[in-house]
Amino acid sequence: MPKDGGIGASSKRREDVRFLTGAGNYTDDINIRGQAHVFFLRSDVAHGTLNAVNTAAAEAMPGVVKVFTGADFEAVGGMPCGWQVTDKHGEPMQEPRHPILAHGKVRHVGEPIAAVVADTLEQARDAAEAIEVDITELPAVIDMKAAVASDDVKVHDDLTSNLCYDWGFVEENKAATDEAFEKAAHVTTLELVNNRLVANPMEPRVAVGDYARGTQDHTLYTTSQNPHVIRLLMGAFVLGIPEHKLRVVAPDVGGGFGTKIFHYQEEAFVTFAAKACNRPVKWTSSRSEAFMSDAHGRDHVTKIELALDAEHNFTAVRTETFANMGAYLSTFAPSIPTWLHGTLMAGNYKTPLIYVNVKAVFTNTVPVDAYRGAGRPEATFQLERVIDKAARELGVDPVDLRRQNFITEFPYATPVAVEYDTGDYHATMDKVLALSDRDGFAARRKESEAKGKLRGFGINCFIEACGIAPSNLVGQLGARAGLYESATVRVNATGGLVVMTGSHSHGQGHETSFAQVVADMIGIDENMIEIVHGDTANTPMGMGTYGSRSIAVGGSAMVRATEKIIAKAKKIASHLLEASESDIELKDGAFSVAGTDKSVAWGDVTLAAYVPHNYPLEDIEPGLEETAFYDPSNFTYPAGAYTCEVEVDPATGEVSIERFASADDFGNVINPMIVEGQVHGGIAQGIGQALLENCTYDENGQLLSASYMDYAMPRADNLPEMTHYVVDHSCQTPCTHNPLGVKGCGEAGAIGSPPTVINAIIDALQSGGHKVDHLDMPATPARVWAAMQG
Amino acid sequence: MAQVTMTVNGKAATGDIEGRTLLSAFLRETLNLTGTHVGCDTSQCGACVVHVDGEAVKACTILAAEAAGTEVTTIEGMANADGSLNVIQQAFQDHHGLQCGFCTPGMVMSAAALLKENPKPSEAEVRDYLEGNICRCTGYHNIVKAIMAASGQDVAAVAAE
Known part of the structure; x- marks a missing residue:
């Protein structure tokens, strides 16, 4: 029976009412009296020497408050990078300076050169056209392998090369891995591209800076997934503002998908300019600006090799990946192709030897950083594609080959430094095969063939590392931050609760699901609990929401704080009931003495805490408010198996998704409705990557896909119809090391679906006699058709 | 001016x-x-x-x-005169047809226009009509379901799950 409240119930989302009535409060909805607007003049060349920026004419234009250039920011820090990767020789990565406004050089199309602050946005935009920019255009380097092969074009003159780092993982395993390849009975090799994507949350980024001259307090309203991280990075490393004089607010945020994790120049600019101009300063990104200033995602070029013995056991995996960093290091960019990618190369399989090499490369393109899945989709895509190719080469069923190599005993220490706590990969495989009616596929293929279509069945398994992350571990790996989460639970006198969480909700429904957890623990109605997030002024220092971490880390912090509340409330109850504390039980919102009918209601205890007339003041303080910081002891490891059936039109190369099924193991599930919604969204983004989306530069570094006219977003009719589309999360092996037994669900769909779709297309093409063993994404009709022509 | x-x-x-x-x-x-x-x-x-x-x-x-x-x-x-959610808005909440909420106003307005001209649209018709509305969060699945439910159709009978 479905529950009607608490953990496991599909409670309807409380946040929906404001979003459905136009009453949300997004950053662009915030207008501060007296505010000015900023327009950024951005580079239209990919690489050039910035000789001069003449702003005199612009400054004389109507409504202009001030025009800023790179020279105005010489006294402040550059944009910081939050993760330092150490290369295979033990040397730190090359880390270029990243200015707020370009100074000396421009290094990608879209890099801000000057900023005009004016009374209105139109005046700022008009004045920007009057700025004279003298740039000597230089040749640009876009191709990663060319950037590494030659220093003729260097993105950063003061670095030794375009190579940020050359990372080997695990370096000590390299010789043994090479040896395993020499002894292998069969080696399958695949070269592939993981296409560059743009996250495209529907709400463009916005930043509003405000400065109170009287108190010297700064406030930044920004579209962020992690306001505390922005406050720390911007305050400490860029502008030199102590945290107690800087408040960062991320109100309703219209989607993030990773690209709103990072600290961006525009945030620092409006904060700086609000003080310099003594007026609030607002920036609202246009979509075109977003394409050339939001951090992009993916963009790997990889060669993967899989070694198998004569019995088809995987004996080794070896990869070489070129990972695009773009022109500068975005906040967490160096960690994505390394610690969020190399550590996942075991997948669901007991491969004993793995060696991953990653060369991170600077190019004259927009910086690249985390996008939904962040490293894990790249790992999954190459591994699952090479396994499929191996199955075809060996003439074995791709399901059987996977099953034979599944990890089946837990905990399992992989050769790539992580230890999976729980999982059951056969269970999710069994489930997805049943849901997808694989047995009926042959008949469906015949039906498609009768219509002149090719039909293919694709299977894929995946593992993620979520719930990031143990702080001491990531510190050793180069993180310049901890990755705990926090919660303060404040109980009011009349029994209602406010939970102030360091997590941030930008579509995930935390206001509902977090309340379900606390309601369940205390046994009260969910509506007695308010979830507050997004404002550094009223939430404890927390690291925010990304990497499917909120319920696993933020939820755990909330559980720990609530446990402290309950422990103290029991002390109060034991006093009121004149019973031993150890005999007090909390159930359904009432404290009772075990084995008696004596009880006291939750509200009586909370009232006593704030009106302590009859209260053990000698033992405990009045009040009922507790804070907890939770630092996870391990990652969580959601895993799953996905299937897809496609039809390919051989005349046009057009692919349609006819069936899709997913079986995920997220551990325990708090709100099934929300979890399924997360999976739907992730799968849509994965199908978008597989069939539609591609961020493209020409050889001069011009961005060719800078609007929705050119960048193909998935639309309603690109996705599978309801009748043959199932998402399932009934296979549950609870996480063993967090109190809720949860693993996280936000990224699974985006990780699991791209190889599923491509595997299905290859299967379809092979069934038509086309000897195609790989297609790079997106599998557009043109690409599929060309592949069929040989 | x-x-x-x-x-x-x-x-x-x-x-x-x-x-x-x-x-x-x-x-x-x-x-x-x-x-x-x-x-x-x-x-x-x-x-x-x-x-x-x-x-x-x-x-x-x-x-x-x-x-x-x-x-x-x-x-x-769009809400009812008493401030409660109208039938389309309520269906979006009931079927989880929104996540971050940013595309939602446009989706609700498009859905209302669709149902005015086509009171019982098929799934294909709903998807076709939404060609001009992009959502990045939901994968459209639950939006389509919500619109069909708002039209009085039994979506549980249509959906496989």
Whole structure:
């Protein structure tokens, strides 16, 4: 029976009412009296020497408050990078300076050169056209392998090369891995591209800076997934503002998908300019600006090799990946192709030897950083594609080959430094095969063939590392931050609760699901609990929401704080009931003495805490408010198996998704409705990557896909119809090391679906006699058709 | 600057605007009706869909001056008279047809226009009609389900799950 409240119930989302009535409060909805607007003049060349920026004419234009250039920011820090990767020789990565406004050089199309602050946005935009920019255009380097092969074009003159780092993982395993390849009975090799994507949350980024001259307090309203991280990075490393004089607010945020994790120049600019101009300063990104200033995602070029013995056991995996960093290091960019990618190369399989090499490369393109899945989709895509190719080469069923190599005993220490706590990969495989009616596929293929279509069945398994992350571990790996989460639970006198969480909700429904957890623990109605997030002024220092971490880390912090509340409330109850504390039980919102009918209601205890007339003041303080910081002891490891059936039109190369099924193991599930919604969204983004989306530069570094006219977003009719589309999360092996037994669900769909779709297309093409063993994404009709022509 | 007057959500609305002001900007900036969202600059995303004289229009595609004298309905004007969610809004909540909420106003306005001209659309018709509305969160699955449910169809019988 479905529950009607608490953990496991599909409670309807409380946040929906404001979003459905136009009453949300997004950053662009915030207008501060007296505010000015900023327009950024951005580079239209990919690489050039910035000789001069003449702003005199612009400054004389109507409504202009001030025009800023790179020279105005010489006294402040550059944009910081939050993760330092150490290369295979033990040397730190090359880390270029990243200015707020370009100074000396421009290094990608879209890099801000000057900023005009004016009374209105139109005046700022008009004045920007009057700025004279003298740039000597230089040749640009876009191709990663060319950037590494030659220093003729260097993105950063003061670095030794375009190579940020050359990372080997695990370096000590390299010789043994090479040896395993020499002894292998069969080696399958695949070269592939993981296409560059743009996250495209529907709400463009916005930043509003405000400065109170009287108190010297700064406030930044920004579209962020992690306001505390922005406050720390911007305050400490860029502008030199102590945290107690800087408040960062991320109100309703219209989607993030990773690209709103990072600290961006525009945030620092409006904060700086609000003080310099003594007026609030607002920036609202246009979509075109977003394409050339939001951090992009993916963009790997990889060669993967899989070694198998004569019995088809995987004996080794070896990869070489070129990972695009773009022109500068975005906040967490160096960690994505390394610690969020190399550590996942075991997948669901007991491969004993793995060696991953990653060369991170600077190019004259927009910086690249985390996008939904962040490293894990790249790992999954190459591994699952090479396994499929191996199955075809060996003439074995791709399901059987996977099953034979599944990890089946837990905990399992992989050769790539992580230890999976729980999982059951056969269970999710069994489930997805049943849901997808694989047995009926042959008949469906015949039906498609009768219509002149090719039909293919694709299977894929995946593992993620979520719930990031143990702080001491990531510190050793180069993180310049901890990755705990926090919660303060404040109980009011009349029994209602406010939970102030360091997590941030930008579509995930935390206001509902977090309340379900606390309601369940205390046994009260969910509506007695308010979830507050997004404002550094009223939430404890927390690291925010990304990497499917909120319920696993933020939820755990909330559980720990609530446990402290309950422990103290029991002390109060034991006093009121004149019973031993150890005999007090909390159930359904009432404290009772075990084995008696004596009880006291939750509200009586909370009232006593704030009106302590009859209260053990000698033992405990009045009040009922507790804070907890939770630092996870391990990652969580959601895993799953996905299937897809496609039809390919051989005349046009057009692919349609006819069936899709997913079986995920997220551990325990708090709100099934929300979890399924997360999976739907992730799968849509994965199908978008597989069939539609591609961020493209020409050889001069011009961005060719800078609007929705050119960048193909998935639309309603690109996705599978309801009748043959199932998402399932009934296979549950609870996480063993967090109190809720949860693993996280936000990224699974985006990780699991791209190889599923491509595997299905290859299967379809092979069934038509086309000897195609790989297609790079997106599998557009043109690409599929060309592949069929040989 | 020129004065423009129209009826918005049943009330007369007047503002002094530049000729180049888009209807979306007039609603958001002049009238403070911030429920109408702007998600792109090429009239592709549909977050700004409103009704102008009963027709669904992307508010970023017309000038405010062009809407002078018309009856405009925005997301703020869609709830029932007692303030409760209307049948489409309620279906979106019931079927989890929204996540971050940014595309939602445009989706609800498009859905209302669809159901006005086609009271019992098929799934394919709903998906086809939403061609001009982009959502990045939901994968559309639950939006389609919500719209079909709002039309009185039994979505549980359609959906495989």
